[in-house]
Amino acid sequence: MTAAYELTDVRHCYGDRCVVDIPTLGVRSGEILGLVGPSGAGKSTLLRLLNFLETPTTGSIAYAGAKIDGDVPLSVRRDVTTVFQRPMLLRRSVAANVRIGLNLRGVETKDRSTERWLDRLGLTDLADAPARTLSAGEAQRVAFARALVVEPSVLLLDEPTGNLDPYNVGLLEEIVRCDNAERGTTVVVVTHDIFQARRLADRTGLMVSGRLVELAETETFFSTPQRPQTAAFLRGDLLI
Amino acid sequence: MPSPITLFIVVMLLAASCAGEGSDGEDVLRLATTTSTNDSGLLDLLLPAFEAEHDARVDVVAVGTGQAIALGEAGDADVILIHARAREEAFVAEGHGTARSDVMYNDFIVVGPASDPASVAGTALASEALAAIAVAEATFASRGDDSGTHSKERSLWDAAGVTANPDSDWYKSLGQGMGSTLIYADETGAYTLTDRGTFLAQGKSLPDLRVMVGGASIDENVDPALLNPYGAIPVNPDKGGIAGALADVFVAWLTSIETQEMIETFGVDPFGQPLFYPDSEQWRVR
Amino acid sequence: METLGRAFADALGLLWSLDAALLETVGLTLQVTLVALTIALVLGIPIGAAIGLARHLPGRWLLVPLIYTGMGLPPVTVGLFTYLLLSNQGPLGGLGWLFTPAGMIVAQTIIAFPLVVGLTMAAVQGVDPTLPIQMLSLGATRRQVATVTLLEARVGVTAAVVAAYGAIISEVGAVMLVGGNIEGETRVLTTAIVLETRKGNFALALALGIILLALAFLTNFAFHRLQVHQGVR
Numbered sequence: 001m002t003a004a005y006e007l008t009d010v011r012h013c014y015g016d017r018c019v020v021d022i023p024t025l026g027v028r029s030g031e032i033l034g035l036v037g038p039s040g041a042g043k044s045t046l047l048r049l050l051n052f053l054e055t056p057t058t059g060s061i062a063y064a065g066a067k068i069d070g071d072v073p074l075s076v077r078r079d080v081t082t083v084f085q086r087p088m089l090l091r092r093s094v095a096a097n098v099r100i101g102l103n104l105r106g107v108e109t110k111d112r113s114t115e116r117w118l119d120r121l122g123l124t125d126l127a128d129a130p131a132r133t134l135s136a137g138e139a140q141r142v143a144f145a146r147a148l149v150v151e152p153s154v155l156l157l158d159e160p161t162g163n164l165d166p167y168n169v170g171l172l173e174e175i176v177r178c179d180n181a182e183r184g185t186t187v188v189v190v191t192h193d194i195f196q197a198r199r200l201a202d203r204t205g206l207m208v209s210g211r212l213v214e215l216a217e218t219e220t221f222f223s224t225p226q227r228p229q230t231a232a233f234l235r236g237d238l239l240i
Numbered sequence: 241m242p243s244p245i246t247l248f249i250v251v252m253l254l255a256a257s258c259a260g261e262g263s264d265g266e267d268v269l270r271l272a273t274t275t276s277t278n279d280s281g282l283l284d285l286l287l288p289a290f291e292a293e294h295d296a297r298v299d300v301v302a303v304g305t306g307q308a309i310a311l312g313e314a315g316d317a318d319v320i321l322i323h324a325r326a327r328e329e330a331f332v333a334e335g336h337g338t339a340r341s342d343v344m345y346n347d348f349i350v351v352g353p354a355s356d357p358a359s360v361a362g363t364a365l366a367s368e369a370l371a372a373i374a375v376a377e378a379t380f381a382s383r384g385d386d387s388g389t390h391s392k393e394r395s396l397w398d399a400a401g402v403t404a405n406p407d408s409d410w411y412k413s414l415g416q417g418m419g420s421t422l423i424y425a426d427e428t429g430a431y432t433l434t435d436r437g438t439f440l441a442q443g444k445s446l447p448d449l450r451v452m453v454g455g456a457s458i459d460e461n462v463d464p465a466l467l468n469p470y471g472a473i474p475v476n477p478d479k480g481g482i483a484g485a486l487a488d489v490f491v492a493w494l495t496s497i498e499t500q501e502m503i504e505t506f507g508v509d510p511f512g513q514p515l516f517y518p519d520s521e522q523w524r525v526r
Numbered sequence: 527m528e529t530l531g532r533a534f535a536d537a538l539g540l541l542w543s544l545d546a547a548l549l550e551t552v553g554l555t556l557q558v559t560l561v562a563l564t565i566a567l568v569l570g571i572p573i574g575a576a577i578g579l580a581r582h583l584p585g586r587w588l589l590v591p592l593i594y595t596g597m598g599l600p601p602v603t604v605g606l607f608t609y610l611l612l613s614n615q616g617p618l619g620g621l622g623w624l625f626t627p628a629g630m631i632v633a634q635t636i637i638a639f640p641l642v643v644g645l646t647m648a649a650v651q652g653v654d655p656t657l658p659i660q661m662l663s664l665g666a667t668r669r670q671v672a673t674v675t676l677l678e679a680r681v682g683v684t685a686a687v688v689a690a691y692g693a694i695i696s697e698v699g700a701v702m703l704v705g706g707n708i709e710g711e712t713r714v715l716t717t718a719i720v721l722e723t724r725k726g727n728f729a730l731a732l733a734l735g736i737i738l739l740a741l742a743f744l745t746n747f748a749f750h751r752l753q754v755h756q757g758v759r
Contacts (some may be wrong), residue, residue: 017563048659051662074665077662077665080665081664081665082663084656084660087660088654088657090677091678100661100664101664104661104670130712146664147664150665156663223732304725306726307722307726310724310728384709384725385721386725406708406709407710412706412708412709412711413626413708413710414707414708415708415709415713415717415718415720416702416707418723420706424625424706424749427625428624428625439631474715
């Protein structure tokens with residue numbers, strides 16, 4: 001199996017404080033990788049590094065076998081996209097929001113992909129509605145549609161269903177699973193919800209204080225954690 | 241917290257106390273005059289003397305000739321002091337003013353760039369110089385604001401037999417005051433007609449301008465058409481709200497021998513020559 | 527009241543007769559205003575957007591108050607500055623722009639530019655601060671982020687355009703000094719109003735004022751329709 005990412009000695013620091021400190025991590029192409037851990041563990045920062053929105057202070061990240069140094073090629077950055085916990089929707093219609101990634105790429109939007117994604121996310125009736133009037137669940141569905149319409153190789157999810165009702169959570173998890181199965185999309189999902197990681201992820205890792213404490217096949221991670229910290233986290237004990 | 245109505249009344253009372261009579265009951269005279277008269281500084285010399293003598297305050301409104309006349313017509317001024325003879329006479333004839341009194345005079349001069357492209361330096365008559373400027377199509381800057389100076393300029397063009405208007409490329413109608421027009425002439429190398437007082441007062445900031453017609457002082461000015469008489473007219477008290485009595489007192493004071501002597505000495509110190517020459521009836525028969 | 531009534535009648539009469547001198551004045555007013563506005567927008571919107579987006583710009587603590595001060599520049603001071611710049615004795619005297627529409631455009635641009643920069647900056651700062659990172663993650667280039675941000679701030683940016691337009695079309699001090707109010711060359715509506723007032727032609731002056739107001743209103747009405755239309759989404 002090829003690697004989507006290879007991280008070597010990656011540190012991301014603000015002065016003396018390193019919020020990410022990962023000696024080595026491989027993300028397999030086509031897998032769903034779950035990342036759990038307490039707030040402030042550096043999970044979101046790691047996602048920004050994987051999306052090339054920030055550059056690590058030290059260390060290197062290889063993407064699809066090529067080491068990324070200095071300026072990230074636009075083609076690489078456009079291969080990856082993130083869905084954030086709170087989507088920032090533009091003051092435009094729902095359909096226009098879904099199209100934005102295609103517009104940014106200068107892609108002709110005459111094809112049916114926008115309509116297809118609106119349909120898959122149950123947004124067809126809202127296509128012409130102003131995006132600012134949507135509920136939280138609808139807004140996050142728009143965010144998924146605008147991320148997936150550009151057919152990214154890597155989909156990064158940062159607490160994607162944080163404040164949503166069970167219906168929307170189920171719908172969006174199903175969308176992620178389908179896209180992963182149909183297109184082989186690599187997915188890295190950061191979540192507070194350990195059960196979401198268990199439902200979705202092929203492998204799951206625990207991050208604490210910027211470090212990757214344990215990374216294992218999801219079943220192993222949950223049934224026989226190797227580290228005491230993992231066992232404690234899964235029990236619901238507070239971790240510092 | 242005072243109510244808005246109370247506040248409004250207080251503000252209106254404050255505003256009212258600033259208008260009309262002075263705070264200690266002194267009388268107020270509204271004098272409408274031209275900017276050139278005011279800019280010369282003459283009024284700053286004369287008015288304090290009048291105010292002290294008559295326990296009155298003079299509010300000067302310095303505007304264009306047309307606006308000064310309009311202020312008089314509307315009864316918004318008690319007396320006007322301007323220099324546009326024909327219009328002054330019309331003002332009295334139409335019943336807006338009681339009578340016109342000669343006060344003083346100075347003279348107009350034609351100035352132009354040192355390079356003198358129309359070769360008019362030293363011409364005796366302004367109308368001849370203007371005719372030469374028109375033939376040479378040298379740039380001429382006109383006040384273009386219906387002021388006394390502008391009226392004089394138009395009569396000189398008539399005398400020169402030239403139809404000068406903004407359709408000609410060389411004729412620039414500025415619509416501005418004397419000072420701005422002189423600066424324009426200096427910057428662009430244009431000729432213009434000016435009263436001598438303003439030209440003398442502004443001389444330092446006009447390095448490129450020279451006197452073309454009118455000589456170094458009024459004594460050298462041989463063109464009678466360039467004389468610039470000033471008249472004072474009390475506004476007709478029938479208009480209502482006019483300080484008619486005070487206006488009459490003011491005109492009498494302005495034309496008295498003592499005041500005329502003050503006028504005669506004004507400007508001699510900085511410029512070596514008077515800016516205005518006394519010319520009241522009393523002065524002439526003294 | 528009589529003067530006011532006559533002014534309205536005169537204004538209608540002037541418009542009806544399509545007086546050539548009046549049309550020339552109106553035309554020059556629009557020309558100077560629109561050219562200056564366009565230059566100020568082309569320079570000011572990108573700069574305002576850049577400053578609004580660069581929240582950690584070094585020197586920002588000084589730059590922002592400077593811009594806000596520039597928004598309140600007294601037009602007469604700008605006129606004086608431009609005059610000294612373009613005068614024969616000034617550094618740009620060689621251009622021969624004093625007492626020409628080009629000089630007036632320079633002054634008006636200087637007046638409008640800080641308004642456009644400041645209000646664009648404020649509008650951009652009002653946009654969701656997570657917009658840049660979310661757009662970058664969707665594959666936007668830096669330039670595209672700026673464009674999307676401006677479109678997002680379009681109501682505020684339109685306000686910047688309106689404010690700059692209103693400031694310069696109604697401005698009199700600077701154009702009087704720099705333009706010289708020359709009939710048929712640099713006379714615009716505001717300087718014509720001053721002139722006619724000085725002449726005592728109050729009715730004509732008021733009529734010109736009504737035309738100026740109508741021009742401002744028509745343009746602002748169009749901008750407002752645009753804003754309402756955009757504000758829906």
